[in-house]
Amino acid sequence: MSDDPEDSEMQDSGKIDPGEPIAALAGFEHDTSNDLVVRIRHTIQLRTTVG
């Protein structure tokens, strides 16, 4: 990392080239537990009933 982040962040934005995106991050997903959708359903039903 840069030693002087404050100074480096003060540059003209047009002069900064952020480089190429990390391609592997696009569409990156994380595993979920099987019951997430069930928990969401229960929460919605509960709030709908209470409301």
Added chain:
Amino acid sequence: MSRPPINRSRSPSVDPDQELLQDAQRAPEGDLRAFEQLVLRYQRRVVANCRYITRDPNNAEDLAQEVLVKAFFRIHGFEGKSLFADWLQRIKIKHCLSHLKKQAGRSYVGIEEADVDKFEQLKDRATAETMADAISDKRLIGEVLDSLPSILRIPLLLCDMDELSYEEVAQLLGINLSATKMRIKRGREEFRERYHKLQTAGVAKDAK
């Protein structure tokens, strides 16, 4: 130099979620079955965001649940001016950033962790037996993300995982455009360097 903002190039007229979305909006209280199909379609991406923006594996699913429930109760207000995925993404990002602010009690963009120490520990682990667990790219990416400080990780995720433009990232984080670009630049450099080091450590270990 800068890549185009991918979200902005997508037209709402070709929203792949349109049919399910209309079903979910049509019923008076929202069609839960149709909405659940949308949940199944997006839950892994929502959890990934919640997991890596907050770096909180224990609360990632709870946060994702809150995001998706919030989306359900707001779905009648969705006017189709953007893609459903982009609309959901906004809810998700704002929820995660709000969670971070509440949790830290201070600005999330100012949080600096002892990332060097953390990465050294990670390298040690990588060269030890746990590297066997990190053989998959996905896991390795997760390890590298976890090792990055928030000040670099969050802008990087918003830009490269959520595919927001630099201007959108700057607006969401409340920092100027040059700071945003610089943090993304440094985030990408750090990510590549750390990923390469871990990958090399794994290959070296496998060769022994």
